[in-house]
Amino acid sequence: MTSEQFDAVIVGAGFAGIGAAIQLKRSGIENFVILDREDDLGGTWYVNHYPGLAVDVPTTTYSYFFEPNPNWSRLFSTGDEIKQYADDVADKYDVRRHIRFGVTVDGARWDEDATLWRVNLADGTTLSSRYLLTATGFLSQPHMPDIPGITEFEGRVIHTTAWDDSYDPSGEKIAVIGTGATAVQLIPELAKKSADLTVYQRTPIWVVPKVDFRFSERAKRLFARVPLTQRLIKRLTDSIYEVMVSVAVRHYGTFRGRFNISASDLAKIHRFVTIRDKDLRRRLTPDYDFGCKRPTFSNSYYRTFTKPHVHLQDTGITRVEADGIVAGDGTKTVIDTLVLATGFDLWEANFPAIEVIGRNGRNLGKWWRETRFQAYQGVSIPHFPNYLSLASPYAFIGLNFFNTMEYQMRHMDRLFGEVRRRGATTFEVTEQANAEFLDRMTDLLGNSLFTIGDCASARSYYFNPAGEPTLLRPTSTQTAIREASEFPVTDYSFG
Missing domain, CATH: 3.50.50.60 (FAD/NAD(P)-binding domain)
Known part of the structure; x- marks a missing residue:
């Protein structure tokens, strides 16, 4: 009615x-x-x-x-x-x-x-x-992965869009499925407390260094009193990003991908400086052009994989069992918690x-x-x-x-x-x-x-x-x- x-x-x-x-x-x-x-x-x-x-x-x-x-x-x-x-x-x-x-x-x-x-x-x-x-x-x-046996897992399952704020990863064996923008932010945080962390990667992601800083109280007071100052900064950052998207995405052919190559070189240097293991660097390197998939910024993502209790698994997932995950190479990882960083549909x-x-x-x-x-x-x-x-x-x-x-x-x-x-x-x-x-x-x-x-x-x-x-x-x-x-x-x- x-x-x-x-x-x-x-x-x-x-x-x-x-x-x-x-x-x-x-x-x-x-x-x-x-x-x-x-x-x-x-x-x-x-x-x-x-x-x-x-x-x-x-x-x-x-x-x-x-x-x-x-x-x-x-x-x-x-x-x-x-x-x-x-x-x-x-x-x-x-x-x-x-x-x-x-x-x-x-x-x-x-x-x-x-x-x-x-x-x-x-x-x-x-x-x-x-x-x-x-x-x-x-x-x-939210995108829920269609993986054989995923409903049979007897431990805790958390999708990043339904995070349990009461969950404490301390001392846990955790598996994260996904290496997109969400995972890049989440994985370093889980690694700080978990006993063992295995990351299941289907597609590597381009990651470049993050230039971040705090705004001082003086700056915030200036923004509040003289909004024009903040609008000018917005105009500047908007313009920078506009040029990046224009050159790297919309007019890729005109500029022959030069910006994309430079950006991927920056990510490559970032990996080289952070990770000494040559094979691990190779496995974390995308084989598609920079910008095809949304790139992301992080100063801790690559470093996380150098920790002894963090493992990268990139052979695929065969099935999920009651107590763990069987990877494409036949190895099984026993876990307490399964985190789905599988993004959106x-x-x-x-x-x-x-x-x-x-x-x-x-x-x-x-x-x-x-x-x-x-x-x-x-x-x-x-x-x-x-x-x-x-x-x-x-x-x-x-x-x-x-x-x-x-x-x-x-x-x-x-x-x-x-x-x-x-x-x-x-x-x-x-x-x-x-x-x-x-x-x-x-x-x-x-x-x-x-x-x-x-x-x-x-x-x-x-x-x-x-x-x-x-x-x-x-x-x-x-x-x-x-x-x-x-x-x-x-x-x-x-x-």
Whole structure:
């Protein structure tokens, strides 16, 4: 049954959902609700709280463009600080009162006759809404490895997205499956207390030194009193990262991969200085181009493998038994705790994160898989009126999600402004505008690392199941912001 009606329903209370809520308020829309399955806001920064969690880009860039945070303690701030920032912004902009926690959304269907979205909840309730915005993020669905016998293990099993804060690794024999960005942060922390730590690696990761430092109290006071100083630093760090992504990823062919080679040489030097064992260095060396898979920063990851109680296992996993793991080389490691640092399922479970049915019964997930993953400006899809998907193909710019959120908020501002000016009831991107955008993105990717680089063995979540690198939008941040602010309103039909 239908119990309530809203002007807008936002699915997800992470940074995307908070940003969307703020923009709705700016557009004069107050009758909206944010639905989140967790019991607090923050999205991935609430769900993840494993030891060593920190942002992997400078926090000077990691904030809403309209809300700089003068309180970061260091250049690469901890997860606790990021979560606190989400709380502070939600409170300042009066977003929290719109959020309903512990609510699971099963799906949504467009009602053509009523020109409304019917949003179905797991408890059987159906909400009605003029607009639907899915802000479920890219890192919201944990990936559970399909390993023979994994359900037979009798010890403790912890996925990094459901970390047990009461768990004490002291004196334990631990196995970690995975060597992605999460594992790079977690493994050194576990090694400090465990009696024995075995790391099961499928794909090595590029790791470069981390230049981190604390912000002095004087600096934080300056940021608070003169926000322009922090904005200038943000502009500097944003520009540095923008150049890196432009040269190393978007224009890889133009620069013939020179930056990628230099970065991989830096990682190679880092390994050589840290690890004296030649064979261990070889096993920790990726065989794909730098940047195909998200690289990471750490000063302790490589050093951890030089400790006598830490072991690298890279022959694969044959099966998990009640008391341990049998590797591909036939050796068995007896363990007390199994830690799954296996990341997230982006494509199979996250595009989209809920079932969305548009006009004429078009199923978004099925349509994406039967045609191609696509979304105009990374937010709109034809046949899905009054719907914005903030975690879509071609949505992520590649620096951090706040850059993505900035252009998406500006897109919302222009779009809802036009709806209000016309007195319209619905908006929907045209087939032509969507097709032209998809063609342009495809052409731009032709010069990118993902198309002409050596990424075959990276197993990167940048690539969809068809092998297309459709997660990233191959434009600069400034280009995305400009297009979001100036796109032709004729790209949409209004009714």
